[in-house]
Amino acid sequence: MNASKAGGGIRPDGSWRNWAGNQRSYPVRVERPTTEAEVADLVRRAVADDLRVRVVGAGHSFTAVARTDDVLVSLDELTGLVAVDDATGRATVRAGMRLCDLNPELDARGLAMPNLGDIAYQSVAGAISTSTHGTGLGFRSIAAGVVGLRLVVGDGTVVVLDDDHDPDLRDVARVGLGALGVVTEVTLQCVPAFNLHAIDEIMAVDDVVVAFDSWAEETDHAEFFWMPHTGMAQVKRNTRTIEAPRPARNIGHAARRRWKRFKNKELLENVAFGALNHMGRLRPSAIPRLNNLVFDEVGRAEYLTTSYEVFASERRVRFLEMEYAVPREHGLEAFSRVRSLIDTLDRPISFPIEFRILGGDDVPLSTAEGRDTCFIAVHVFRGTPFEQYFRGVEAIMDDYAGRPHWGKLHFQTAATLACRYPQWGRFQEARDRLDPTRRFTNDHLTTVLGP
Ligand SMILES: Cc1cc2nc3c(=O)[nH]c(=O)nc-3n(C[C@H](O)[C@H](O)[C@H](O)COP(=O)(O)OP(=O)(O)OC[C@H]3O[C@@H](n4cnc5c(N)ncnc54)[C@H](O)[C@@H]3O)c2cc1C
Numbered sequence: 001m002n003a004s005k006a007g008g009g010i011r012p013d014g015s016w017r018n019w020a021g022n023q024r025s026y027p028v029r030v031e032r033p034t035t036e037a038e039v040a041d042l043v044r045r046a047v048a049d050d051l052r053v054r055v056v057g058a059g060h061s062f063t064a065v066a067r068t069d070d071v072l073v074s075l076d077e078l079t080g081l082v083a084v085d086d087a088t089g090r091a092t093v094r095a096g097m098r099l100c101d102l103n104p105e106l107d108a109r110g111l112a113m114p115n116l117g118d119i120a121y122q123s124v125a126g127a128i129s130t131s132t133h134g135t136g137l138g139f140r141s142i143a144a145g146v147v148g149l150r151l152v153v154g155d156g157t158v159v160v161l162d163d164d165h166d167p168d169l170r171d172v173a174r175v176g177l178g179a180l181g182v183v184t185e186v187t188l189q190c191v192p193a194f195n196l197h198a199i200d201e202i203m204a205v206d207d208v209v210v211a212f213d214s215w216a217e218e219t220d221h222a223e224f225f226w227m228p229h230t231g232m233a234q235v236k237r238n239t240r241t242i243e244a245p246r247p248a249r250n251i252g253h254a255a256r257r258r259w260k261r262f263k264n265k266e267l268l269e270n271v272a273f274g275a276l277n278h279m280g281r282l283r284p285s286a287i288p289r290l291n292n293l294v295f296d297e298v299g300r301a302e303y304l305t306t307s308y309e310v311f312a313s314e315r316r317v318r319f320l321e322m323e324y325a326v327p328r329e330h331g332l333e334a335f336s337r338v339r340s341l342i343d344t345l346d347r348p349i350s351f352p353i354e355f356r357i358l359g360g361d362d363v364p365l366s367t368a369e370g371r372d373t374c375f376i377a378v379h380v381f382r383g384t385p386f387e388q389y390f391r392g393v394e395a396i397m398d399d400y401a402g403r404p405h406w407g408k409l410h411f412q413t414a415a416t417l418a419c420r421y422p423q424w425g426r427f428q429e430a431r432d433r434l435d436p437t438r439r440f441t442n443d444h445l446t447t448v449l450g451p
Pocket residue numbers: 019020054055056057058059060061062065066075095096116117118119121122123124125126127128129130131132133134177178179181182183184315405406407408
């Protein structure tokens with residue numbers, strides 16, 4: 001996967017746009033530091049000019065969490081591996097490094113990220129800052145694997161946070177929404193490199209709902225995508241292994257195996273899916289028929305390859321997304337209410353609903369803090385109305401103290417969120433300590449974290 005294909009970013013005229021194209025900003029200054037010292041310097045200059053500072057990673061958040069019309073900082077020049085400790089499996093990376101660049105570098109050293117989300121375009125700091133996650137009950141969010149951070153804070157000084165230096169603050173700063181300072185380096189606890197044996201199949205969604213809990217217990221990484229207006233879901237089950245990829249019986253067999261996986265991805269994620277979505281945007285009444293058409297064509301695929309190539313893939317169709325984290329025990333009930341909601345909407349839905357599961361962690365603003373969690377993600381094709389749908393889903397999630405993904409669309413405020421995070425106060429104390437003058441805020445953060 002190539003980071004340059006990710007889209008969005010800083011434009012030649014100095015403006016910025018996110019991947020989905022729904023957030024734009026016109027910063028007075030764009031900074032591209034190449035060293036931590038340059039980061040500290042730009043923060044001090046912002047203090048002198050009384051400007052606010054926001055860092056942008058790969059721009060893959062759908063919310064306005066990264067936007068600013070003051071000083072926008074890109075860390076695209078602050079990338080690369082700093083060190084790998086073979087004895088502990090810990091890798092220190094510069095904050096702007098993209099996960100898709102990190103994964104092969106770790107692999108070459110016999111290491112891997114324990115778990116990943118659906119894509120790997122994100123920067124390391126951007127991914128942890130919004131509590132990015134994959135699926136797997138025995139695994140945690142990416143931020144939960146952070147063991148060290150270096151941050152440039154509100155007065156331009158550098159703070160080191162690790163096992164020996166303020167580990168309490170380190171624990172809080174793992175999910176910081178960019179509100180605690182500029183992360184310049186991240187140390188990640190990695191695991192020995194592994195492969196995944198993947199099985200993707202289409203099943204009746206009613207059967208999936210019945211079986212999912214036991215799959216979550218038995219399979220390392222289980223998830224499903226239900227296609228609205230059909231009775232079908234694509235189930236993905238990935239099992240960790242150190243077994244090597246099996247050689248194909250012959251060239252034809254290898255080609256067929258690759259084709260099946262490619263075809264599923266094209267139909268559900270990329271070119272063909274995009275074409276059907278364009279048709280559906282022009283004629284919404286055709287969407288249920290098109291959805292059935294897609295799922296009739298998607299078939300079973302089974303493959304075994306390097307972990308990160310299974311976890312993450314390319315997403316070339318632009319969309320808008322909302323994702324909610326609810327306590328594990330309510331996940332399937334919340335999902336079935338979303339199914340019912342879709343029947344009541346003015347407009348049919350052309351994107352699958354994604355259902356994942358994750359172990360709880362102890363990061364104060366992690367969406368899985370303190371509880372095993374199910375994630376329910378809803379999407380619309382870019383350019384189609386989403387408010388009725390997303391507000392309807394949010395009303396359901398409110399009944400389960402749902403926590404919205406910090407990088408995905410939602411309508412919550414600090415007043416509605418504070419009670420959903422038992423360690424909210426601990427985060428606010430860290431914010432007051434590291435950024436008392438709110439150098440690193442914007443209107444969005446004022447809404448979701450408070451002034
Ligand atoms: C196609 C697609 C698929 C996705 N799949 C998943 C998924 O499977 N699972 C999941 O959980 N999420 C997923 N996401 C959401 C995505 O992982 C998050 O929004 C993530 O934060 C994006 O990382 P980024 O580098 O683009 O950060 P940005 O969106 O650029 O920034 C996110 C936040 O991080 C802050 N930040 C970035 N760098 C720094 C830094 N150095 N110091 C301090 N703050 C910083 C920014 O200020 C901002 O607040 C997906 C998004 C898209 C578009």
